[in-house]
Amino acid sequence: MKPLYLILFLLSQSSLSLFALGENHLSENNQASLSFLIGAIRGTHLLVTNAWKETSSSAGKTMRQWEQPELVLGVQPQQVLSYWQSNQLERIEIIFLEAGNYFGVRESDELLDEVAGIEDRGARKLQQKKIRGLIEKENEAREGKRAEFSNLFKK
């Protein structure tokens, strides 16, 4: 087989495997990511592309994060992680919603850590007062976010 025909043949095989997965229900456009990820677990699609950032690697165990995940089942995931063992894809975790990611860090927590380091009593008290005010503001902001999160979770 001539090289060009060989390439065309291989390409057609790869589209066939995509189609084969597609014809079993996963054919809608917004399901493409799920179809692709399932294909990666089955070994029919390659996952290692520039879109996945290696977050850790130790003695054959590697974790990669999809940097800008596409919609999965029409939902925007917060995070998509893939776990590898000796270059074999073992597992993919799609985190659709996680409270810690959603609510983020409280700035007051960061400031509280530093209060004990302020030696001047007056300055320390002033900082504590500032933090108390910040906590109140954060609590108010969280009230709104809490309702949003709860709705998103239940929907």
Place this chain on the structure above:
Amino acid sequence: MKSDLPALLEKSLGVKGRNVTLGKSDWLKTRVLEYSYQEVTLRLLMEENQLINLTLLPQEKASKKWSGDVTIKPEERKQKMLDNVKTLSNGDVIIENIPMFDQGDRGYCAMGSLAMVMQYYGLNLNIDALAAKAGYREGDVQNAALEPVYYAAAKEGKLRIKSWPKLDYRDVQKTILKGQPILIWRAFRRERDDYHTDFAMRYDRDHSVELPDPKQDRQESSRWATLAFGAHSSLITGFNKARNEVLFTESWGESFRNRRMRQEEMEATVYGIFIFEY
């Protein structure tokens, strides 16, 4: 999402999800909706008001035990741990093969450290699921039940857990030499942590640099963290006896593996120790 995702999955895959329970212990028993599609298992985990997560894995690896279905004899497991202990040319004795996690900017260090130890012992537990089980709410550690989850994880992995409040450098060496990482709770001060990060970078460039000896430098201990500043969880993953150092690792990504701290500082700032063993 809780109501939409199961329906979307069912429609997309053309198969019904079934309720499956993963794990055995009270704290880590987890109900998921499981879908089988061709050779792939999809597990939808929904922890009320905390986490919605979909896991994809090959069917043959879809165990209902957190520790997987492969059983290894206790002697082999112990040998595997010993094989992970390496002595480096600079005198560092370290444990290799400890998987790294990155908790991001969430206050999940107590679960991040646990996830790393559990993955080292072969349990498929991740930070998000552990945090949900421990009762973290809105990302806050307050009210979370940390110790019950530690004990439950040990039970799932058929591990014994030893716990005590005070760190002794000799115990650190003995434990590391057995290939057992030590999960610690310690006082934490951001400024001091920056110092250790900076020192790790300096040491990478020049192995002759040394951390101040508190016996020589009387001011040194006043710079250490106390619980008034904050608390944190890390793993002890090695030591260097000649340099009187403990090597410690955070669930903050690869660049926070095996940073160095003087044994005196580590002993003074640790207030909780957890060792998992077969």
